[in-house]
Amino acid sequence: MKRENPASTRRLFFLLSVFVLVFFLPACFKLGGEPSIDAEFTLTREISLMGISEFAFSVDVTGVKDAAVVEFDNGMPSVALSGGKAESRFFANIGTGEVTLVVRDSKNVELLKKTVTLEETKSTFDLAAMEDKTGIYVLIDGDLIFYSLECLENMTFAEKVELLIEVILVNDSYVVIQSGEDAWIWDFETYPNNPKYDLTQDTLDTLGLPNYALAICEGGFFNILNGKSLYLLVVDVDPEEGGEVEVDPDQILYEEGTEVSLTSEPAEGWLFEQWTGDATGSDARIVITMDSNKTTTANFKLERYSVTFFVSDSKGSVEGALVSFDGEERKTDAQGKAEFYEIAPGSKVYAITKLGYEDLAGNVIVDSDKTVDIVLAYKTYELTTLVSGEGLILR
Template structure:
């Protein structure tokens, strides 16, 4: 679940479950109750500015009212007024330092806006002030999202391997950390900039502990004599080779460890377009034999590192272009097929027959462009697809590096079309987006309306964060690395030459759906843990604020005066006072 959804869900549930637990005499008066009801009603109508006015007026009467204060924070959150969200929740902590809902919500806001260290510290402070199931769960979730990492998955013996504490696999945590070597032999050291290193002394396993106050993390690392850090492939001492069909070239690969010393490696070889064959020599090198004209990329891979060399195969310098037609229409090719050579720019123009329309190019060039312009780097085979006018349209795109296979290019209304996502080398299929969603590589689409489908691919070594979130509590939100932005960040590279993804981003219907989805996600962001609220309702854990309600009300006004007021809130309160 998206991190925005987690925080809002938790807050909404707590507002529902504990709204009746606060029973100040003033708050139960008809006027005060009406203020709170109006604030909630305006929030549901997405009139956040007006809901804030009523929340503030209600809190002037009862500053310790938990649902009203969380509701005010939620309204500020929807407007992305992060400073006011923080100010509102800090006031709640000052009023009721043992109320865990304030700590949980504030930590979630910090995580969402990329203030990771402040979020962790808030949870540690809250756990020290308020022992509850929700705080314990939040601490467990933080432990799951933190990890001890080095530059590589393994450590090199007698070498300074950097150590760091990382949040969500991509953000280094800058806090006061106590490091301990629990198992194995080694020494810690620091450089002038304060970077921590571990120098293992023996091959085997070492166990490292990182402690932040009451939070402790542990990680095991394998120590090897050498750790591969660089891979270099060469073809007879050249980075690029020009050759003819039938010729051979010897390929060699060299590995370097973290100390830049050479090391023995056994890589895996692969060909991008399979324009030739690879065979191993007696010396352990590899021999590439050119069989077809074009540009070939030869890649060696070892320990998640890759290196490649490019080979240009001239042959007779002629390339072949084949095109097929599905449906009714014609295709013209310029220049003439007899004149096509490597590097030639060609133009394919599809002309639909009467009653038909062009639906796109499929095969080795997938595109909706018509005419289609291609620079030849080898033989090319494409299919021009035409569909009958008045039938439903199916547009297919990719996000990332891969392609989509379609079992049929011609169909009538009500037919079922099967799509299969095929990732390129080094990529993996993630999911389908668009009219029909799913995570299976093959998916069926019933042509009962227009459909737009996008196959999403990601690099194999990268984890898609949005798919790793779990729905277990307020802290399970993807941490944004942009501080204070409030928006989700991230980008994807469009694979291949397909422009379908570009057209998808300009689809006005998709934009409206995205806008509604973002608004819904915001409503589900600042929400403390559901179990926390159930405990309060069932009486398993008495809410500290309930037993001290009257005392909090008496002391609340004095505490509010001690806090630095938000300028906009102060002006609003003064204006209401004059009225």
């Protein structure tokens, strides 16, 4: 067998390697493309009161298979890729100079990474010149939720992004800027550009907004127009069927210092007993001053009275007389007294019997506690004597 020259073999292998590097590998790259991330961040606005820059973000990932998501190193939520592409909003703290993107596949394996320089941003927002009403107002179920500047400053970046997603994509939201005596309101989507409106009652009516808001961080309601604190008044009735309470003025929220009149109105067959809670007393009408959230209860009781019978004869008190009244029976004591309690109002019949006395009956109009004086008459009998024969009858 003829053996090849080793030197010739090495030369052949070298030539083959050069051929692969020069011709085959470039063809592979041309076929699949070089792995790359083409990302663009276009500054759209600065949300200065939050210290946030907003960008329009787009990305195109090529040259890799199964590119599923792109992640950011600044805390922004990841963005799903479709065909290696995506468009979304991107938020960063004002002054952030660059952001690093990481592309991962559906198994969370890192495929590519790239650092992109962001357009330079700098806040010109003068926090010191802003008054208390400045902040973000989110309309939820007809109520405005207020995020003050202090509240926003204490949020983490992730919390701010979560709020931004809510105010942009979920709920109608507004920005109010107050400087000195002047205050303006924007739809959040247009802030800080025009149109902006003077913060007045007419503006709120036009926008369909209430003139109060709940400060989510500080707690408590306030009037958007004048900044005064608002307090909640809760009036309960116990029991519910016992009656009602007239509230004047009848509102849900009251400005600090407002005087509110509460008047109890018992239902038929009930009596007002007392106020309990933040307002106390037994007067049917009271006036409270709203200087905090208050809860008070009007307590009612069934209209019930006591009826006391005093039974006597010509000689004095009668003990042991049977008094029947309102379905109950009592015997008089040594003082001739019989007491009945928890008697409903109305006309009630009574009957009194005692051996040796005439029976007595009548009625009592029960509309308050009553005392009934009864004088019994001795029962009289006719005695007929028949005499037969002679004799004497002595009386």
